[in-house]
Each structure stands twice: as structure tokens, then as C-alpha cells.
Amino acid sequence: DIQMTQSPSTLSASVGDIVTITCRASQSINDWLAWYQQKPGKAPKLLIYKASTLESGVPSRFSGSGSGKEFTLTISSLQPDDFATYYCQQYNTYFSWTFGQGTKVEIK
Amino acid sequence: QVQLEESGGGVVQPGRSLRLSCAASGFIFNNYGMHWVRQAPGKGLEWVATIWYDGGDIYVADSVKGRFTISRDNSKATLFLQMNTLRAEDTAVYYCARDAGYSNGWYVYWGQGTLVTVSS
Numbered sequence: 001d002i003q004m005t006q007s008p009s010t011l012s013a014s015v016g017d018i019v020t021i022t023c024r025a026s027q028s029i030n031d032w033l034a035w036y037q038q039k040p041g042k043a044p045k046l047l048i049y050k051a052s053t054l055e056s057g058v059p060s061r062f063s064g065s066g067s068g069k070e071f072t073l074t075i076s077s078l079q080p081d082d083f084a085t086y087y088c089q090q091y092n093t094y095f096s097w098t099f100g101q102g103t104k105v106e107i108k
Numbered sequence: 109q110v111q112l113e114e115s116g117g118g119v120v121q122p123g124r125s126l127r128l129s130c131a132a133s134g135f136i137f138n139n140y141g142m143h144w145v146r147q148a149p150g151k152g153l154e155w156v157a158t159i160w161y162d163g164g165d166i167y168v169a170d171s172v173k174g175r176f177t178i179s180r181d182n183s184k185a186t187l188f189l190q191m192n193t194l195r196a197e198d199t200a201v202y203y204c205a206r207d208a209g210y211s212n213g214w215y216v217y218w219g220q221g222t223l224v225t226v227s228s
Contacts, residue, residue, distance in 0.1 A: 038153075043203055043221055044145075055216070096169070102153075
């Protein structure tokens with residue numbers, strides 16, 4: 001199975017900060033990576049797919065980059081609504097999709 | 109608008125069975141792959157099973173292989189997860205999710221989730 005490792009596990013930031021979350025795959029997944037945002041008690045929400053394509057309706061302050069084994073989710077100016085947990089997900093391998101362990105973005 | 113509504117969760121004893129359903133509306137159900145994803149209390153997301161748009165391809169995580177079965181009824185726009193021989197470690201919120209297309213692999217829409225608690 002492809003392992004996905006996110007860093008950091010927890011991140012403390014202030015409104016207006018630039019936030020960067022990294023996701024590393026145990027083997028190349030080309031650009032078959034998605035990012036999700038999850039708030040407590042809610043279902044995840046798709047932010048980005050194919051590593052860098054912004055899902056419709058998602059604010060442009062979110063961006064994704066990377067290919068191969070290393071990927072990044074960036075929030076250009078953190079807003080109060082952005083405090084949540086973020087997950088990466090690889091879909092390179094049909095028979096075994098995997099998520100990262102999550103990165104919790106907390107208020108500093 | 110797209111809606112996914114899970115049902116069938118509850119408290120069940122270890123070794124027993126449970127069947128989850130996911131009623132879909134707001135889109136042409138048989139044009140999309142469907143997935144089950146679970147989240148144990150306080151933990152991260154775990155992919156459970158996938159069935160492509162026509163039911164022709166099915167994939168199940170190793171952690172539930174041989175115990176869980178995914179299926180769909182396109183005539184009723186409903187996704188199912190049959191869970192047998194349940195274990196304590198299967199306790200989780202189970203989400204159904206719609207694929208971006210026939211078989212793209214990322215999850216565009218999610219249900220609200222249904223809680224399954226396996227406990228004696």
C-alpha cells in the first residue's frame with residue numbers, strides 16, 4: 001500500500017498567516033492527489049484534486065502544488081473559517097486509496 | 109442539488125452484522141462511482157470500499173476484506189455496505205461519497221455519515 005505522511009500534525013497560526021501543509025507519498029503517485037477540509041462533526045469537503053486543481057466554489061486563497069512524491073497545500077491568508085483539519089488522499093492505485101493522517105490547523 | 113443520506117448505523121455486538129444504505133439524489137446515480145469511507149472516533153479518514161458506476165469493478169480495503177461487501181442498486185439510486193462479523197475496531201462514522209466521475213478516484217460529495225458502534 002502507498003503510505004501518505006502529512007506534516008505537521010498540528011499547526012498553530014493566526015488570521016492572515018500563510019499556512020503550508022506537506023504531504024509525502026511512499027512512492028510516486030504522479031499528480032493523483034486530493035486535499036480535503038474537515039470541521040468537527042462534519043463530513044470532509046473537497047478542496048483540490050489532481051494536486052493543483054481547485055474544486056468549484058473553493059476560495060482562491062487555497063492552492064495545491066507538487067507531483068511525484070511531495071505535495072503542498074497552501075492557504076495564502078488564513079481566515080477564521082479555515083481552522084479545521086486537512087487531509088491529503090492519493091488515488092493513484094485503484095485497489096487501495098489512502099489518506100494522510102491529517103493536519104489540524106489551530107488558532108494561535 | 110446533490111444529496112447523499114446514509115442510514116442503518118447503530119449499536120451492534122461483536123460478530124453480528126449490519127447493513128448500511130446511502131440514498132442518493134440530485135444527480136444521475138448510474139453515471140458515478142461510489143465509495144464508503146470511515147472515521148473512527150478521534151481518528152483520521154480510512155477508505156473502506158469502492159464500486160464503479162456500473163458495479164462492474166469493486167475494491168475493498170484489506171482491513172475489511174472478506175467481511176464487508178459493497179453493492180449498489182442503480183434503479184433505486186442507492187448504495188449499500190453489508191458488514192458481517194463486526195469487530196470493535198469497526199466502530200466509526202461511515203460516510204458514503206460520490207466520485208467525481210465514472211471512476212476518477214476522488215470524492216466530490218459526501219453524506220453526513222452514520223455511526224456504527226460495535227460493543228458488547
